[in-house]
Amino acid sequence: MIAESITPGNLKTEDEHRRDICTVGRWIHARSFVAATDGNISVRLDPSRILTSPTAMSKGMMTPDALVVTDLKGKRLAGHRLPSSELAMHLLVYRRRPDVNAVCHAHPPTATGYAAARIPLNRAIISEVVLSLGCIPVAPYATPGTPELTAVLAPLVQSNDALLMANHGVVTYGQDLLTAFFRMETVEHFAQVSLVTELLGKQSLLSGRDVEKLLAARVRYGTATASQVGAECPVTSDGETPPRVSVTREELEALIEEAVRQDRARR
Numbered sequence: 001m002i003a004e005s006i007t008p009g010n011l012k013t014e015d016e017h018r019r020d021i022c023t024v025g026r027w028i029h030a031r032s033f034v035a036a037t038d039g040n041i042s043v044r045l046d047p048s049r050i051l052t053s054p055t056a057m058s059k060g061m062m063t064p065d066a067l068v069v070t071d072l073k074g075k076r077l078a079g080h081r082l083p084s085s086e087l088a089m090h091l092l093v094y095r096r097r098p099d100v101n102a103v104c105h106a107h108p109p110t111a112t113g114y115a116a117a118r119i120p121l122n123r124a125i126i127s128e129v130v131l132s133l134g135c136i137p138v139a140p141y142a143t144p145g146t147p148e149l150t151a152v153l154a155p156l157v158q159s160n161d162a163l164l165m166a167n168h169g170v171v172t173y174g175q176d177l178l179t180a181f182f183r184m185e186t187v188e189h190f191a192q193v194s195l196v197t198e199l200l201g202k203q204s205l206l207s208g209r210d211v212e213k214l215l216a217a218r219v220r221y222g223t224a225t226a227s228q229v230g231a232e233c234p235v236t237s238d239g240e241t242p243p244r245v246s247v248t249r250e251e252l253e254a255l256i257e258e259a260v261r262q263d264r265a266r267r
């Protein structure tokens with residue numbers, strides 16, 4: 001089977017955008033980034049029209065004619081189906097980020113685990129992620145498909161290209177659909193690597209100096225990202241709190257016994 005591909009860029013015909021959305025839908029489904037009819041994908045066709053996946057359809061089974069065209073307020077302009085129930089989240093991103101032409105929303109299991117634990121992916125453990133995405137914060141929980149969700153996302157959209165949504169999933173976006181999809185892949189991959197470091201019980205963070213050098217490289221490589229680096233993004237070894245130590249009950253009892261013995265010996 002020939003691997004499907006899509007080309008970068010957003011200057012495409014509507015038919016090409018329809019095919020691209022179906023291809024990316026198959027990719028996120030094949031990678032288990034979604035289950036059942038979860039997730040949604042959209043593209044900005046022009047300044048006033050959005051092309052989006054329909055509601056209640058597997059992202060792995062979409063056909064170009066199943067997609068829906070809406071305006072920037074979510075009013076359906078073309079298509080027989082209803083647009084995605086999360087369309088408001090996509091429209092928020094398009095309104096706040098004129099540079100963004102595509103949005104991907106999915107529930108990749110490891111990153112969604114971090115979202116469910118409300119743990120941001122903001123530690124400087126992988127140089128490539130510092131370069132490409134910076135930090136992936138967690139937006140507070142809000143009911144999917146409601147104005148409350150767009151309200152909690154709104155303050156984070158401007159300065160990030162990928163967000164975890166507490167107890168829900170992930171949204172990524174970019175100048176074209178390939179970029180938005182790659183960011184979804186990066187978030188899930190980074191979450192998996194982060195989880196492995198947690199399982200190993202050790203994370204060696206990059207230093208502030210290491211991160212500075214990476215940010216200089218970002219400028220050199222022309223890596224376009226909205227992520228703003230500040231005091232808390234990413235967390236480096238400079239600001240690291242001492243590592244947590246865990247001991248078994250037997251080790252703890254032995255330590256206490258030893259301390260009591262030493263104390264008695266001193267009296």
Ligand SMILES: [Zn+2]
Nearest residue numbers: 039144168169
């Ligand atoms: Zn969702």
